[in-house]
Amino acid sequence: MLAIIGGSGLYSLGEEFELDQQASRETPWGDTSADILIGKWHEVRLAFLPRHGPGHKIPPHRINYRANLWALHQLGVRDIIAVNAVGGISDDMPPLTLAVPDQIIDYSSGREHTFFEGGESGLNHVDFSWPYSATLRGIITETGLELGQPLVACGTYGATNGPRLETAAEIARLKSDGCDMVGMTGMPEAVLARELEIEYACLALVVNWAAGVEDRVISMPEILANMEQGIEKIKRLLLVAARRVPA
Numbered sequence: 001m002l003a004i005i006g007g008s009g010l011y012s013l014g015e016e017f018e019l020d021q022q023a024s025r026e027t028p029w030g031d032t033s034a035d036i037l038i039g040k041w042h043e044v045r046l047a048f049l050p051r052h053g054p055g056h057k058i059p060p061h062r063i064n065y066r067a068n069l070w071a072l073h074q075l076g077v078r079d080i081i082a083v084n085a086v087g088g089i090s091d092d093m094p095p096l097t098l099a100v101p102d103q104i105i106d107y108s109s110g111r112e113h114t115f116f117e118g119g120e121s122g123l124n125h126v127d128f129s130w131p132y133s134a135t136l137r138g139i140i141t142e143t144g145l146e147l148g149q150p151l152v153a154c155g156t157y158g159a160t161n162g163p164r165l166e167t168a169a170e171i172a173r174l175k176s177d178g179c180d181m182v183g184m185t186g187m188p189e190a191v192l193a194r195e196l197e198i199e200y201a202c203l204a205l206v207v208n209w210a211a212g213v214e215d216r217v218i219s220m221p222e223i224l225a226n227m228e229q230g231i232e233k234i235k236r237l238l239l240v241a242a243r244r245v246p247a
Contacts, residue, residue: 002245003036003047003077004238005068007185008085009205009227011050014235017041023075029066029112033058036071044242047077051185060162060184066112069192079136079199079245082190083234084157085227086183087165087210089175092152095226097206098233099152100140104131105179106187108161113188115195124195131190136201136245143241149233155180157202159187168212182210203237205230 144151158179193200
């Protein structure tokens with residue numbers, strides 16, 4: 001089964017989603033961000049989970065990523081498309097761009113980032129050379145092409161801690177490191193999926209230029225407006241892409 005993890009701006013799949021099951025939030029790792037909703041979205045059976053919880057109340061560093069991924073795994077999810085709002089760093093990442101990154105650099109800290117902590121849970125060094133599923137990335141990018149929806153089909157996601165936005169100097173460092181976009185929720189979500197052998201891809205929506213890219217203050221109303229406009233494009237793309245993910 002496919003799961004969609006909704007990020008900032010994507011809190012539901014709309015009235016077209018037909019709910020069949022609402023899974024419990026309890027897991028051995030604590031509670032999930034919200035109830036996981038399982039049902040049909042235009043005849044495609046999938047699971048949906050808003051990572052920031054109802055009403056966007058959970059900040060990025062407080063999200064229980066382990067509970068979220070564990071619960072999806074227990075429900076039989078084998079593929080995840082995660083939606084993330086990001087800031088654009090490279091020249092080809094202006095606001096309202098949709099991107100499908102192929103790499104990630106983790107600058108976050110203090111987050112529970114593995115299921116394998118030694119002791120009873122054991123130890124496992126997973127290969128994370130290529131953090132995103134090539135299959136899912138291919139489905140997303142091909143769907144975008146067929147729909148006439150421009151996509152940046154690669155790029156490096158820099159995962160910061162939040163909830164504050166970054167300084168201009170931090171963004172200059174991320175750019176020097178090779179990051180094309182910056183967000184706060186890309187890790188440890190991606191590696192936890194890898195530990196559970198779940199195919200995982202990120203569909204990123206650029207909602208603003210990152211700090212210092214333009215010589216002006218970042219506008220939160222502008223970010224929210226871009227988010228609202230961009231989420232509609234994401235829903236259209238997801239609707240078609242979801243049908244192409246093997247059941």
